[in-house]
Amino acid sequence: MISVEAALSGLFGLVSPLGTEQVALTRANGRVLAEDVIARRDQPPFAGSAMDGYAVIAAEARPGARFRVIGESAAGARFAGRVSPGEAVRIFTGAPVPEGADRVVIQEDVEAAGDMITLTEGLDEGPHIRPAGGDFRIGDRIAAPRRLTPADVALAASMNHPVLTVTRRPAVALISTGDELVMPGETPGPDQIVASNTFGLKALLDAEGAEARILPAARDTEASLRMAFELAGSADLIVTIGGASVGDHDLVGKVAADLGLDRAFWKVAMRPGKPLMAGKLGGVPMIGLPGNPVSAMVCGHVFLRPVIRAMLGLPARALETASARLAAPLAANGPRTHYMRAEMTPEGIRPFSSQDSALLSVLSRADTFLVRPPDAPAAAAGETVACLHI
Ligand SMILES: Nc1nc2c(c(=O)[nH]1)N[C@H]1C(S)=C(S)[C@@H](COP(=O)(O)OP(=O)(O)OC[C@H]3O[C@@H](n4cnc5c(N)ncnc54)[C@H](O)[C@@H]3O)O[C@H]1N2
Numbered sequence: 027m028i029s030v031e032a033a034l035s036g037l038f039g040l041v042s043p044l045g046t047e048q049v050a051l052t053r054a055n056g057r058v059l060a061e062d063v064i065a066r067r068d069q070p071p072f073a074g075s076a077m078d079g080y081a082v083i084a085a086e087a088r089p090g091a092r093f094r095v096i097g098e099s100a101a102g103a104r105f106a107g108r109v110s111p112g113e114a115v116r117i118f119t120g121a122p123v124p125e126g127a128d129r130v131v132i133q134e135d136v137e138a139a140g141d142m143i144t145l146t147e148g149l150d151e152g153p154h155i156r157p158a159g160g161d162f163r164i165g166d167r168i169a170a171p172r173r174l175t176p177a178d179v180a181l182a183a184s185m186n187h188p189v190l191t192v193t194r195r196p197a198v199a200l201i202s203t204g205d206e207l208v209m210p211g212e213t214p215g216p217d218q219i220v221a222s223n224t225f226g227l228k229a230l231l232d233a234e235g236a237e238a239r240i241l242p243a244a245r246d247t248e249a250s251l252r253m254a255f256e257l258a259g260s261a262d263l264i265v266t267i268g269g270a271s272v273g274d275h276d277l278v279g280k281v282a283a284d285l286g287l288d289r290a291f292w293k294v295a296m297r298p299g300k301p302l303m304a305g306k307l308g309g310v311p312m313i314g315l316p317g318n319p320v321s322a323m324v325c326g327h328v329f330l331r332p333v334i335r336a337m338l339g340l341p342a343r344a345l346e347t348a349s350a351r352l353a354a355p356l357a358a359n360g361p362r363t364h365y366m367r368a369e370m371t372p373e374g375i376r377p378f379s380s381q382d383s384a385l386l387s388v389l390s391r392a393d394t395f396l397v398r399p400p401d402a403p404a405a406a407a408g409e410t411v412a413c414l415h416i
């Protein structure tokens with residue numbers, strides 16, 4: 027058995043960043059930027075008003091001062107002239123500040139009569155002018171690689187880029203295995219169950235930026251598994267689920283080996299998830315997950331998410347853990363890293379009483395994994411532990 031850290035670094039060794047493609051801004055959210063976005067203009071491109079009011083000369087803006095209004099500057103239609111002493115220009119938010127003016131007095135601080143205005147008592151500070159280039163300047167950039175957020179999409183739009191270069195989404199083939207499996211909606215026989223792992227993993231992978239495809243479940247025969255691997259051949263990553271352990275029907279390792287798997291490792295010192303295997307099959311990275319539903323999902327978080335990130339060109343590293351205060355005492359851990367299903371409560375992190383790796387109902391209630399290192403001693407309530415928010 028190898029450590030979780032060694033397994034993850036072995037997986038990073040199997041994958042590399044994929045190529046790029048262009049996407050419209052409207053489809054860019056959540057994608058990973060592959061090329062810097064470089065501002066094509068200054069923003070704002072002119073000194074603009076931050077408020078609705080009157081543009082004047084700042085030195086003249088005193089309570090009781092009177093100005094003649096000589097024109098108007100609106101967003102999209104500037105006042106072409108110049109503001110001289112004793113003059114004001116009616117101005118609106120986002121409009122260019124006319125030459126000569128260096129202060130906007132908000133309209134709430136003004137009494138208007140015809141084309142004259144008088145400033146009232148209690149003028150605010152001002153100047154309510156946004157300088158040209160105050161947000162960004164030509165040449166400023168959004169640096170790649172970066173997972174694009176809605177704010178980034180808005181910034182790229184403002185920098186005048188309608189199309190962005192992003193990393194292609196990794197195509198992941200998901201193969202579940204087992205004679206006991208039927209698809210959701212089908213009628214299971216008495217000894218059958220409904221396949222769940224592929225659906226949970228597809229959701230997890232797609233949320234991370236991959237494009238996962240669920241292949242028909244392979245039966246517990248070598249021929250059926252071989253056919254599934256053939257169907258998966260064009261993927262960027264093959265993920266099998268189940269059949270990874272040591273039982274007579276656990277055929278994934280054998281069939282993959284027959285097909286020429288260059289195995290990187292099998293069995294990781296973690297709980298759940300021990301029978302994890304990985305390697306390269308016909309040049310395609312392959313990860314074999316254990317079949318127990320919680321084991322598969324834990325491996326999805328601990329391994330698949332960082333691997334997808336690496337394939338997207340993001341830094342190859344483990345998901346970040348946080349620290350939390352233990353709400354209840356914990357027994358000593360065994361020799362494997364334990365990812366305990368847990369919930370955050372006002373008293374701290376609390377693991378669920380049942381940690382069986384078959385219980386999806388418990389996983390669904392969990393918002394975090396309490397991560398116990400190998401051989402961690404017993405811990406008292408109030409101690410600090412590591413956790414992985416999921
Ligand atoms: N003698 C030993 N037995 C087992 C060991 C061991 O070391 N020695 N390891 C145990 C551990 S840990 C795990 S985890 C499981 C993993 O076994 P497999 O990867 O071979 O998984 P299967 O046997 O195929 O299935 C296990 C369990 O999960 C259900 N399953 C499988 N696929 C799906 C799916 N797509 N959706 C929902 N449920 C699925 C399957 O029906 C089984 O109940 O092995 C232990 N045994």
Ligand code: MOO
Pocket residue numbers: 296297298299300301316318321322383
């Ligand atoms: O690792 Mo198994 O994944 O403990 O249930």
